[in-house]
Amino acid sequence: MVGRNAFRHPSGRVVRPVLNTATAKVYLVDLATAQRLEAGVAEGDDARLAQSGLLVEVDHDEAAEVIEASRVAARDRRTRDFVVMPSAYCNMGCGYCGQTHERVTVSRDHRAALAERVARAARGGRYDTLNVRWFGGEPLMGYAVLLDLSRRFTAAADEAGVGYAAKIVTNGSLLDARKLRALHRDARISSVEVTLDGPAEVHDASRPLKSGAGSFHKIIGVIGAALRDPELDGLHFTVRTNIGVHNAALAEPFAAELAAAGLAHDRVACYPAPVHSWGNDVSDVAVPRADLAAAEMAWFLAYQRHGLRFRLLPAAPRRVVCAATSRHSEVVGADGRVYSCTEQSLVPGHRDEDLGHVGSLAADELRPPGAFDDWYDTLDAGATACRGCAILPVCGGACPKLWREGKPPCPSLRDNVRDRLDLYALTAGYTPVG
Incomplete structure (x- = not known):
């Protein structure tokens, strides 16, 4: 996820904020890199981006990896x-x-x-x-x-x-x-x-x-x-x-x-x-x-x-x-x-x-299975809109109960993450460009 705007560091470097939702880490990258990340375009020198998880292979199933974790x-x-x-x-x-x-x-x-x-x-x-x-x-x-x-x-x-x-x-x-x-x-x-x-x-x-x-x-x-x-x-x-x-x-x-x-x-x-x-x-x-x-x-x-x-x-x-x-x-x-x-x-x-x-359950055993213990299988099967969502790693699907009731509980982070990234850059001391 890439912030909307460009910012200038006191040193003069111009950057845009980027969030890797798989790790919840924020990076401040140059404008050309930010544009390529938005477009999903890789180049020969992108080993560092792949190492940080900002670029992955096209056929890599990130969602399956997140859900299994x-x-x-x-x-x-x-x-x-x-x-x-x-x-x-x-x-x-x-x-x-x-x-x-x-x-x-x-x-x-x-x-x-x-x-x-x-x-x-x-x-x-x-x-x-x-x-x-x-x-x-x-x-x-x-x-x-x-x-x-x-x-x-x-x-x-x-x-x-x-x-x-x-x-x-x-x-x-x-x-x-x-x-x-x-x-x-x-x-x-x-x-x-x-x-x-x-x-x-x-x-x-x-x-x-x-x-x-x-x-x-x-x-x-x-x-x-x-x-x-x-x-x-x-x-x-x-x-x-x-x-x-x-x-x-x-x-x-x-x-x-x-x-x-x-x-x-x-x-x-x-x-x-x-x-x-x-x-x-x-x-x-x-x-x-x-x-x-x-x-x-x-x-x-x-x-x-x-x-x-x-x-x-x-x-x-x-x-x-x-x-x-x-x-x-x-x-x-x-x-x-x-x-x-x-x-x-x-x-x-x-x-x-x-x-x-509590008085009748075996004291040394886990609680009996509940209605949402199969939640990660539900996500993996694509029963909700979560599997293809970029914020799945930091959201987790939000609320299994509301999904089952037909009330998608998607957090506003999904809609304002780019604005949050821009505010992050501002609070870190960067100045808006333009």
Whole structure:
């Protein structure tokens, strides 16, 4: 993939940015080389381009190679992933949410069964790392359960001598300094992802607490204070914004508010994500696909203007696209049912797609096969539009569930990758030519 425009380095060299999606590496090449790459024209002196993977033989099946690498990665993982939902309830009432929420937390028996399952994975000798993602509902509605399970999980990892990594995805409204210290110190959570849907007034209307109160100022205040707390200097934050018609044009004021709150920081990363269906109708909220790529670029530019950190281009190939495509990953609902996909538990029409119960599954065995474990065979067979797509290596097909539902989930990267490459050159200190 070649950027649209030419740029001048301070040394005077004129280049265009090029992304090799097979490796996720960006190159800055001279204009003649960029033109040949666009046209797919090889010349006698192109050994260096072939060595970097920018040129391949015409009959080389790159897609088959990428898919096989993903198939092997999903099958031979050295990391065991557990997505754990300590609560089935959420204290927010977001209009576009596809979940139904109930006041259910993981019972004592379910906790014991899950802890034993994690311990068996740690002791089995198969894995180098246990990776836990706390999810919901709102996982902090089950805060005590989360801490109890974390204590058991970390003890099992330490006893077995394997690594342990944890992340929480939360709406952020229940965070405070005390909880953050406990989550980081005792639960060994190193990454917190929160969702903020725009400037205060818009966020509070889009993601209202069920009590009717707002949460924007509290959330950014807690994050800002955490960044100044020496006890939390190993804790990183991600700010996700669900982009819909209500906030797509508000990147500038949103970025300004985050920067003013001290979130233009090395330990805070921001990203926009389109509102999408979890089986519910979001047609009144979702940005039309034709407009999404441009809206996303506007958010990146706003982040840049205000000094916010963000990932413009993929950092690595996406070998395992999601938890649903590897039996080394599983989702454990608050009721103890085990799923392969995060968009099944709590989602009407999918809640009965569980693979069993944590209390009845053999503790030392992988989860039973799920609906999407054959994903890489599906890609290879050409059942989706992915096999011939240039961004397949860094996309992985995006969402198997949405493909099966007839809703192609192609990311906007496919439409704006050339614009992203140009912005990459600008942020690297190159000056536009012409």
